[in-house]
Amino acid sequence: MDILQQLYETVLERKGEKREGSYTCYLFEQGTDKILKKCGEECSEVIIAAKNGKNEETVLEISDLLYHLTVLMVNEGIDLKDVEAELDRRHGKTGNLKTFHKVDKNT
Numbered sequence: 795m796d797i798l799q800q801l802y803e804t805v806l807e808r809k810g811e812k813r814e815g816s817y818t819c820y821l822f823e824q825g826t827d828k829i830l831k832k833c834g835e836e837c838s839e840v841i842i843a844a845k846n847g848k849n850e851e852t853v854l855e856i857s858d859l860l861y862h863l864t865v866l867m868v869n870e871g872i873d874l875k876d877v878e879a880e881l882d883r884r885h886g887k888t889g890n891l892k893t894f895h896k897v898d899k900n901t
């Protein structure tokens with residue numbers, strides 16, 4: 795099992811728990827707006843770190859963002875496997891990448 799799947803499963807377990815000292819439980823208690831705010835903040839921090847050309851810091855910020863996106867997925871009832879399936883489809887394993895890119899943003 796890869797680390798994203800392990801992280802997803804741990805976060806999923808936290809959803810129904812009240813665990814002392816768990817930041818994930820704290821986020822679920824705070825609710826959707828807080829989780830969305832954290833995703834936005836972490837995204838901005840990725841941009842700033844990358845813009846500054848600091849790769850070590852950018853890796854840390856990307857990891858923070860992936861964690862918060864995982865919390866968002868669980869909060870919204872989105873299965874990680876659905877995201878993986880969509881990425882697979884775009885990558886041409888089960889779908890057609892060209893067709894995906896043909897979508898006209900103006901329509």
Ligand SMILES: N=c1c2ncn([C@@H]3O[C@H](COP(=O)(O)OP(=O)(O)OP(=O)(O)O)[C@@H](O)[C@H]3O)c2ncn1[C@@H]1O[C@H](COP(=O)(O)O)[C@@H](O)[C@H]1O
Pocket residue numbers: 801804805808813815816817818819857858861
């Ligand atoms: N990957 C992470 C992870 N990444 C970041 N964080 C936490 O995210 C928080 C973000 O820090 P910030 O400085 O942005 O925010 P803050 O000021 O502390 O908090 P806010 O007031 O903004 O909410 C920190 O407390 C980090 O510890 C994480 N917390 C947990 N995990 C994973 O989640 C699993 C479950 O952890 P618990 O929630 O602690 O049970 C762990 O095993 C980890 O794998």
